[in-house]
Every structure is written in structure tokens, then in C-alpha cells.
Amino acid sequence: MTKPQPIVYCHCAYGKVVPEDVKRGVLERLSASGVEFDAVADLCEMSAQCDPALERIAQQGGLRIAACYPRAVKWLFAAAKAALPEAGVKVRNMRTESVQEVADSLLEASPEGVAEERCMIAAIAGSLRVVLYEGDGSQVLPDRQRFELMQMLLDLGYSVSSVRGGVQFAKLGDARIVVLGRLNEEGPAFCDDADDQAALRFVDINGLDNEQVVSRLKAACAEIGVSEPGGWKPWFPVIDYSRCANCMQCLGFCLFDVYGVTADGQIAVQRQANCKTDCPACARVCPEAAIIFPKYMAGPINGDEIREEDVRREAMKVDVSSMLGGDLYSALRDRSAKATSRFSKERDDDRALQERQRCMKTLQQDMNSLGIPDGVMASLPILDQLQVRAEEAKRRAQAALEQHRSAER
Numbered sequence: 001m002t003k004p005q006p007i008v009y010c011h012c013a014y015g016k017v018v019p020e021d022v023k024r025g026v027l028e029r030l031s032a033s034g035v036e037f038d039a040v041a042d043l044c045e046m047s048a049q050c051d052p053a054l055e056r057i058a059q060q061g062g063l064r065i066a067a068c069y070p071r072a073v074k075w076l077f078a079a080a081k082a083a084l085p086e087a088g089v090k091v092r093n094m095r096t097e098s099v100q101e102v103a104d105s106l107l108e109a110s111p112e113g114v115a116e117e118r119c120m121i122a123a124i125a126g127s128l129r130v131v132l133y134e135g136d137g138s139q140v141l142p143d144r145q146r147f148e149l150m151q152m153l154l155d156l157g158y159s160v161s162s163v164r165g166g167v168q169f170a171k172l173g174d175a176r177i178v179v180l181g182r183l184n185e186e187g188p189a190f191c192d193d194a195d196d197q198a199a200l201r202f203v204d205i206n207g208l209d210n211e212q213v214v215s216r217l218k219a220a221c222a223e224i225g226v227s228e229p230g231g232w233k234p235w236f237p238v239i240d241y242s243r244c245a246n247c248m249q250c251l252g253f254c255l256f257d258v259y260g261v262t263a264d265g266q267i268a269v270q271r272q273a274n275c276k277t278d279c280p281a282c283a284r285v286c287p288e289a290a291i292i293f294p295k296y297m298a299g300p301i302n303g304d305e306i307r308e309e310d311v312r313r314e315a316m317k318v319d320v321s322s323m324l325g326g327d328l329y330s331a332l333r334d335r336s337a338k339a340t341s342r343f344s345k346e347r348d349d350d351r352a353l354q355e356r357q358r359c360m361k362t363l364q365q366d367m368n369s370l371g372i373p374d375g376v377m378a379s380l381p382i383l384d385q386l387q388v389r390a391e392e393a394k395r396r397a398q399a400a401l402e403q404h405r406s407a408e409r
Helices: 020-033 043-048 053-058 070-079 099-107 143-155 210-223 249-253 281-285 308-312 327-346 349-370 374-379 383-408
Strands: 007-010 037-040 064-067 090-093 128-133 160-163 176-183 199-204 259-261 267-269
Touching: 007 020, 007 099, 020 037, 020 099, 020 143, 043 053, 043 070, 053 070, 064 070, 064 099, 070 090, 090 099, 128 143, 143 160, 143 210, 176 210, 199 210, 249 259, 249 281
Parallel strands: 007 037, 007 064, 064 090, 128 160, 128 176, 176 199
Antiparallel strands: 037 160, 259 267
16 A cells, blocks of 8 residues: 655744644644654744754655745755755645645655655754654554644644654654653553664653643653753745845845855855844845745745746835935935934924934835834934944945856856
């Protein structure tokens, strides 16, 4: 009998841009199907941390992924140095497709089948992998309990592998592993197969409700020295290098030092933690629409396919040179100087406050087309510092561009 190909389900636990009813429906179908699958809390988090599990996922033949836009998924893997193969990978988009469309595609049996031996994906060295085990030496969970437990764990940020047969812990290196299951007295037959470096804990969940299971899991994590998940900021860009022209506009535009240049002159996201949450401005100034924010609501910035009108759209072709160190800053500097002159003459605190508010409103209006949220605007430095940062960003971008052009000659 053939089995479905390897399946990875992304719960999008942090950004929550996938409709809840679709996530719930797909996970419920998978949980009740009887197939093994890996459920990850958030592919974006794994990409941001360059989790080596992504490389192992990418190496599985006939891989099927339930996540978001295929273009975003492709470049999330690439950003973690785990490029997906050009052929043989099926990505279903839970942001736009129905539960039936996604689940039917994932569970469709492959004519070739897959190997009976399965090796669970590895995790970052020293990090946690949770296994919900229902193979030999254990009892099968009721469908409802399995689904609700997996959903609860994923919501909390734990990634979970649903395992119905054996699993080769020996290939997981020094990942920390907690195995949850309704275990028999003899326990799983593979208990002794683990690598010496692996930290294993088996948690018998017989008679426990899901809240109690989570409490036991947290206690097991503490025993093996793994901190609880969470706290990751779900906002950073990835670059679609099939479209990137290496023009360095993003490097010259971003005031938060997110971008850098590799040794061979290629633009790259190097300090993603510096990125300001919900700010997609660099993606809007990219003339090739090559910058993706997978958690963004609208396309093509969220990884949706790019149409000709998207590239032509004026918001995608902002003149960066005039925005940085050009007309915008000059106008604001002049406005500030005039305001300072009036304040000194009138000495009216209320009028001073009103003028500052008008200045900020003007700046926000100029930036509205870029989608920069108010919180980011409030975090910007004072005007003089902003000017220095802008000029430094422009200088670095120009130097990188000249270096790249010299290398091509």
C-alpha cells in the first residue's frame, strides 16, 4: 500500500495571517488521516533562525507543504541556506485556498509511495523537538484529543512531529527531544536508538487532559535545559533573488541597518532583528518588487505572484534619491528652522506644539504611500540624526553598487 509523501504543516503561530478556520480545518484533517507529518509552529521563525531543520525538510523527496504563498515559502527556505528543489515540491497556500483543496492535495497518495523508514526532521542543535508518538509500545489517541493537543502545542510555539511508526533518533544529533504518548509498560521499541548526544524524555500522557500534558511537557523541557518557545518578532524581509537587480536601493533607503552586502557584492538581509514591525517601506521602493514580507497582508509584498501592474504601480517606484537626503529632508529642515524662529519670537508653548504636530503630519503624509506605521515614525531619531543616517545609508549603497559594477567589468 502506498503512503502520502512527506508533509509539513506550518501553523503560522506568530503572524496569524492565515485564516484560523483554514488552519484549524487542515490540521484537523491531517490529525485524523492516520498519516505521519511534521507540524512546525512557524516557518518564518525557522527561516529567521536559519534552523537546519529546513535543510532536512528540503531534502525530502516529493515534499508537500501547507503554508502561505509559494513564492514566500521558496525564499524563506533560501534565506536559511536550504533551497527547495525546483521540481517535486508542492506548496499549498492556506491564505487563499480552502481546507478541502489544501488537505486533499496533501493527503493524495503518490503513485511511487515513500520509504517505510522515516526520519523525523532535525532541529537546531540544543533546541526542542516534540514527538507525539502512537506507534509500537503505545496506544492510539482519540482523533479529537490528538488534534486539540497538537493545536494547543502549536499555538504555544512548539513544533510537533506526529509519528505512527518508528523514528530514528540517532540522526537527530544533539537536538532535545520530548516524546509524548499513551505509553505501554514496555514503552517504544526504539528507546535505545538515540544518539549519545541527544537528550530524550518520554512522557506518558495516559489519563491526562491536554492542559496537564502541556504542564508535563514544560517540566520535561526544564529537565533537559530547553527554554519555552515564544518571544520571536514575526517581521523581517526576504529577497526574491530571481527578481533582484542588485540595485542597492533597499540598502540606501533603510535607516535601520537591516541590509548589507556579501563578500561577492550581493545585497542581503543581514540584521533582520533591526527591522521595524509592520513596516514594508523597503519593499515598496524596490523597483523589481523583489522584497517579500511573508506576514504582510497585501500582495505582492506578501509573496503573492507579481503582475505587470504591480511593477508599474507608482508606490513600487519611489525615487529614493529624492527621499533620502533630498527634497523631503530639506523641506522638513526648512520647516523646522522657520518654526524655531517663530517659537523664539512668540514663546507660545501651545503654538510650538501645534507646529511640531503639523510637521509630523506632513512627514506622515509623505510616507503614507510606503505603508510606514505610526510606531515606526515615532521611533525615528531627531531630524539631524535622521539626515546623518540617510546620508550614511546612501554612501554605503553607492559604494556597494560601485564595487559590484567594478567586479562585473
